[in-house]
Amino acid sequence: MNFSKTYFRAVLIALTFFVFGGAVFGQQEFTYLVNFSPPRPANPGRLSVWIVAKETIKDDAVFVIPRAIPSGYGIQRYDRFLEVAAASSPGGGTIAVTKLEDGPRWSIAKSKQGVEGIFYYVDLNQLESEVLSAADQSKSRPDYAGLLGYSVFGYFDGYQDYPVRLRVNGPSDWPIFTTLAPRVPAELDKTEVEAKNYFELADSQIAMGPGLKLMKLATKPPSYIALYSETKTDLDKHAQVFERAFRKVVDYFGDAPFDSYTAHIEILKPKSELHSYGFSMEHSKSGTFYLGLDRAYTEETPEAEFVRDELNFIHHIAHSWIPKKVYGKGYLPFTWELPPLIDTVWFNEGFARFAMIEIRADSMPADEGKAWRERYLASLKEFVESQPAFIRDMSLQELSRIGSVMYSEDFRTGRTLFSKGALMADEIDRLIRERTNGKKRLRDSLRAMVKWGVENKRPFALEELPGLIAKPVGVKESEVREVMERWLAPGPGR
Numbered sequence: 001m002n003f004s005k006t007y008f009r010a011v012l013i014a015l016t017f018f019v020f021g022g023a024v025f026g027q028q029e030f031t032y033l034v035n036f037s038p039p040r041p042a043n044p045g046r047l048s049v050w051i052v053a054k055e056t057i058k059d060d061a062v063f064v065i066p067r068a069i070p071s072g073y074g075i076q077r078y079d080r081f082l083e084v085a086a087a088s089s090p091g092g093g094t095i096a097v098t099k100l101e102d103g104p105r106w107s108i109a110k111s112k113q114g115v116e117g118i119f120y121y122v123d124l125n126q127l128e129s130e131v132l133s134a135a136d137q138s139k140s141r142p143d144y145a146g147l148l149g150y151s152v153f154g155y156f157d158g159y160q161d162y163p164v165r166l167r168v169n170g171p172s173d174w175p176i177f178t179t180l181a182p183r184v185p186a187e188l189d190k191t192e193v194e195a196k197n198y199f200e201l202a203d204s205q206i207a208m209g210p211g212l213k214l215m216k217l218a219t220k221p222p223s224y225i226a227l228y229s230e231t232k233t234d235l236d237k238h239a240q241v242f243e244r245a246f247r248k249v250v251d252y253f254g255d256a257p258f259d260s261y262t263a264h265i266e267i268l269k270p271k272s273e274l275h276s277y278g279f280s281m282e283h284s285k286s287g288t289f290y291l292g293l294d295r296a297y298t299e300e301t302p303e304a305e306f307v308r309d310e311l312n313f314i315h316h317i318a319h320s321w322i323p324k325k326v327y328g329k330g331y332l333p334f335t336w337e338l339p340p341l342i343d344t345v346w347f348n349e350g351f352a353r354f355a356m357i358e359i360r361a362d363s364m365p366a367d368e369g370k371a372w373r374e375r376y377l378a379s380l381k382e383f384v385e386s387q388p389a390f391i392r393d394m395s396l397q398e399l400s401r402i403g404s405v406m407y408s409e410d411f412r413t414g415r416t417l418f419s420k421g422a423l424m425a426d427e428i429d430r431l432i433r434e435r436t437n438g439k440k441r442l443r444d445s446l447r448a449m450v451k452w453g454v455e456n457k458r459p460f461a462l463e464e465l466p467g468l469i470a471k472p473v474g475v476k477e478s479e480v481r482e483v484m485e486r487w488l489a490p491g492p493g494r
């Protein structure tokens with residue numbers, strides 16, 4: 001990419017005025033200025049980001065872009081797609097920036113005036129070509145852009161907890177939607193929103209362009225559909241399937257730990273044979289469902305596909321409670337440069353899957369629901385039994401650590417984790433129902449645990465988990481512990 005220093009200086013001076021017009025100096029805060037110009041024939045299009053600190057950074061400054069995603073359980077080298085142009089000091093001066101070897105870090109030379117910001121480009125086309133899972137990509141089209149926060153936004157090391165202001169500029173007349181503060185209709189040309197900190201920004205998505213279809217649903221809390229499709233599909237039907245799922249999940253947990261929720265759906269032509277379009281991803285107040293053309297809805301779409309999609313929605317919406325609000329050590333605070341080793345991926349994925357099974361079964365006529373639930377659990381058991389012994393018999397904590405870096409890369413690890421976790425949850429659920437004569441169930445523990453998570457804002461230690469499950473439903477902690485320890489120990493489980 002060619003880059004003109006004069007142009008950069010002019011942009012800096014113009015933007016300095018734009019950012020600080022009327023700003024009150026005081027607490028540190030970061031403004032992220034995002035400019036997107038779409039690809040055109042003979043022009044690849046580009047995304048530029050300028051991050052500006054309200055108070056100049058006087059110390060050695062290091063800029064970081066993520067290589068790990070919360071719940072991604074793998075590595076994504078987003079630093080490969082960034083071209084850092086320069087850092088700036090107040091008044092439009094530029095400071096040299098050096099990419100450090102090996103890690104996703106850039107060191108900014110010390111400057112007398114301090115560091116005011118950093119300016120970089122993201123090559124979205126290269127990102128989409130090289131990141132093979134659609135779930136982890138941002139996209140750029142002549143009529144659309146879909147941006148995953150963590151794939152395009154970095155931070156100054158040590159400053160992740162400060163508030164963020166996000167300003168997005170798009171082409172003229174383009175609607176710009178962000179999951180941080182969803183609005184329908186979306187604002188045109190530009191939008192400005194706030195995030196509590198870098199995590200919230202990175203965990204959010206931006207979707208924009210005339211190709212974007214938006215819908216607000218009258219749920220509580222309000223939910224939104226942001227859909228982009230590269231083939232004909234039925235927006236109303238997607239909304240209907242999502243809404244059904246959303247209402248059921250909120251009912252199950254009794255309360256929502258967010259003020260709005262967005263289902264960001266993309267239906268995409270495959271970029272190559274190597275690209276995969278099967279995984280969806282949860283975020284604190286949104287879910288990204290980046291799917292292949294086969295997931296479009298036509299008049300011929302059979303009911304079974306709506307059911308499959310509803311389950312997929314339920315599963316990922318449920319993650320906004322588990323693990324986003326209640327989680328074990330390693331999940332949060334998040335380490336953005338390397339996927340954290342987590343001992344409790346079986347909880348994150350297995351207990352959320354158990355919730356999904358219950359939510360779906362609860363919504364069916366009782367007999368049918370019971371039979372479906374049993375069939376589903378039996379299929380999980382069968383899967384575990386079919387695994388090579390070294391995976392099947394590994395202790396869940398050990399498998400969890402492996403799964404936290406290669407969950408989908410070797411999906412045997414991922415599937416064994418969520419299968420054993422869900423079977424453990426089911427056994428605990430049966431214990432609770434039995435001891436309380438059917439008055440309580442694991443759902444009641446989960447509700448209390450989410451409240452505990454929201455209040456305490458810290459991970460639970462594994463030793464605490466039996467108590468957190470048992471106490472709210474008045475069951476003996478030792479009995480829950482016995483079930484848990486049996487499933488955690490090396491061996492096939494149970």
Ligand SMILES: [Zn+2]
Binds near residue numbers: 315
């Ligand atoms: Zn999941």
